[in-house]
Amino acid sequence: xxxxxxxxxxxxxxxxxxxxxxxxxxxxxxxxxxxxxxxxxxxxxxxxxxxxxxxxxxxxxxxxxxxxxxxxxxxxxxxxxxxxxxxxxxxxxxxxxxxxxxxxxxxxxxxxxxxxxxxxxxxxxxxxxxxxxxxxx
Amino acid sequence: xxxxxxxxxxxxxxxxxxxxxxxxxxxxxxxxxxxxxxxxxxxxxxxxxxxxxxxxxxxxxxxxxxxxxxxxxxxxxxxxxx
Numbered sequence: 001x002x003x004x005x006x007x008x009x010x011x012x013x014x015x016x017x018x019x020x021x022x023x024x025x026x027x028x029x030x031x032x033x034x035x036x037x038x039x040x041x042x043x044x045x046x047x048x049x050x051x052x053x054x055x056x057x058x059x060x061x062x063x064x065x066x067x068x069x070x071x072x073x074x075x076x077x078x079x080x081x082x083x084x085x086x087x088x089x090x091x092x093x094x095x096x097x098x099x100x101x102x103x104x105x106x107x108x109x110x111x112x113x114x115x116x117x118x119x120x121x122x123x124x125x126x127x128x129x130x131x132x133x134x135x136x137x
Numbered sequence: 138x139x140x141x142x143x144x145x146x147x148x149x150x151x152x153x154x155x156x157x158x159x160x161x162x163x164x165x166x167x168x169x170x171x172x173x174x175x176x177x178x179x180x181x182x183x184x185x186x187x188x189x190x191x192x193x194x195x196x197x198x199x200x201x202x203x204x205x206x207x208x209x210x211x212x213x214x215x216x217x218x219x
Contacts, residue, residue, distance in 0.1 A: 020138060030158070034217040045206030046213055047140040048158040056158075059138050061206065 010073045018061035019073035036079035044072050141205035150205040152190045163215040
């Protein structure tokens with residue numbers, strides 16, 4: 001495990017009940033911070049504060065004693081990188097993704113499906129389109 | 138960062154949220170959803186751009202601090218999904 005003291009953006013309080021993580025908003029924008037925080041709300045209580053232009057502070061408080069505040073803070077750092085990479089790649093692939101979706105929609109139009117005149121839904125080769133009525137005795 | 142403060146004598150929890158990170162709409166919806174827990178009051182501290190939510194739980198067995206932190210997580214969930 002990484003040494004928590006070596007991570008300059010993590011501060012543990014005296015009784016180690018919670019950790020305070022400083023985040024640089026120039027590197028990680030608000031959406032990334034929200035996503036990273038959201039990924040941890042099942043294990044920790046999170047509060048976001050600070051200055052959105054200069055320094056964002058994220059308080060991480062474990063929900064139960066089985067989780068360590070310092071460990072959760074390290075995991076939060078990893079989640080930040082995770083979502084930053086995801087966002088960066090999504091931005092890079094934006095045009096390609098759009099092209100694939102456009103292609104998928106144009107290829108599956110209704111006119112393409114019903115283009116064969118011989119077999120339309122109006123034809124009834126099996127004779128099953130007749131409504132059922134009970135036979136009279 | 139004392140975002141959640143409890144007063145055991147008064148049986149209230151005060152939650153302070155920064156409006157730069159949490160929208161007032163989300164806080165309002167969360168406040169409404171927490172009506173079941175007890176009486177809730179909301180004030181805005183314009184000077185510091187904070188919203189202060191005070192919850193007085195109906196049930197004294199409910200942990201004050203837990204309710205306060207659960208409220209914060211609830212608002213965060215809504216903010217993220219917006």
